[in-house]
Amino acid sequence: MTSEAAVCIVHYMVNYRGRQLDRTFAALVDGTRRAILARLEREDSATVSELAKPFAIKLPAVMKHLDVLYDAGLISRSKAGRVVTVRIQPEPMREAMDWLRRYERFWSKSFDRLAAFAESKERAATKKRR
Amino acid sequence: MTSLTLVRRIRARPSIVFEALTKADGIAQWWGPDAGPVLLAETDVRIGGRFRVRFRLLDGTEHESAGEFLEIVEPKRLVMSWQWTDGGEPDEAGEVSRIEFDLKRIDTGTEITFTHARLRTEVSRASHEQGWAGAFDKLERRFSTEHFA
Numbered sequence: 254m255t256s257e258a259a260v261c262i263v264h265y266m267v268n269y270r271g272r273q274l275d276r277t278f279a280a281l282v283d284g285t286r287r288a289i290l291a292r293l294e295r296e297d298s299a300t301v302s303e304l305a306k307p308f309a310i311k312l313p314a315v316m317k318h319l320d321v322l323y324d325a326g327l328i329s330r331s332k333a334g335r336v337v338t339v340r341i342q343p344e345p346m347r348e349a350m351d352w353l354r355r356y357e358r359f360w361s362k363s364f365d366r367l368a369a370f371a372e373s374k375e376r377a378a379t380k381k382r383r
Numbered sequence: 384m385t386s387l388t389l390v391r392r393i394r395a396r397p398s399i400v401f402e403a404l405t406k407a408d409g410i411a412q413w414w415g416p417d418a419g420p421v422l423l424a425e426t427d428v429r430i431g432g433r434f435r436v437r438f439r440l441l442d443g444t445e446h447e448s449a450g451e452f453l454e455i456v457e458p459k460r461l462v463m464s465w466q467w468t469d470g471g472e473p474d475e476a477g478e479v480s481r482i483e484f485d486l487k488r489i490d491t492g493t494e495i496t497f498t499h500a501r502l503r504t505e506v507s508r509a510s511h512e513q514g515w516a517g518a519f520d521k522l523e524r525r526f527s528t529e530h531f532a
Contacts, residue, residue: 278386278501355472356387356499359416364497366413368393371403375395375492 273326277349280325285310286318290327293341301337386500394492401458404484410436417441428452434463446470453481460485465499 281287289304305315319339322328326345331338393400403409407424414421415438422445423437430452437447447469454462461484467475478501485496 275501352501353387357389360387360389360497360499362416363413364389364391364495367400367403368391368395370409370412371393371395371400371493374399374403378396378399 276325277345280321298340386498389497391495397458397486397493400493
């Protein structure tokens, strides 16, 4: 492989992963979709009609949510006769959580020091005023 | 749109916290994920003004991020665009994210609500408040213990 081709592939992978993350986060913005995923996380798999039951919305609306989750790669679907079974796909979710964890660590550690710094400033300001 | 949200209480008044967030010598005291030093901090605090922060981690690697001030309401709210300009996360090259600080005065000082969003779109605050973090916690437990142990 030429080095240019290698660079292109790496670039493609980076972009691809970025797009996947954006799709994951966009799919997760909706409360119904998060509830569906949380249930699949507990129960491993469920049929479409089982998934639709707890929601006040109609089956076609649930199907639409499942389409979004499927397009984002967050679930898989398999059909046996007329029954469609849905399963969670862990990889995109894992990547999304890696992103959140990474930045949670970054900012939490930063804010520990921000708090220490601001609190020392506050003590100095309070002392000066007395 | 979904993002990371952190809430932190600091025993200092909002004006002091706001200064620590915006002044270069303030940022130099805290920015970065470990005890390594901030090597450079520049801020031009006005809408459209830039900021730049370079820091060294304890492992010796150097990283730089930069962005633009998008909203400034002293001492209540600060919104910036943010991206790695050197080092940082290789996966994130060229990705612009948006960070927001909301400062609320409380009895003991200041409550900061911080969000970091990947997409440069409006952050949907409602979606964070509806137990988003809890849903993630559960999924995280499952994935870390079962699928990726």
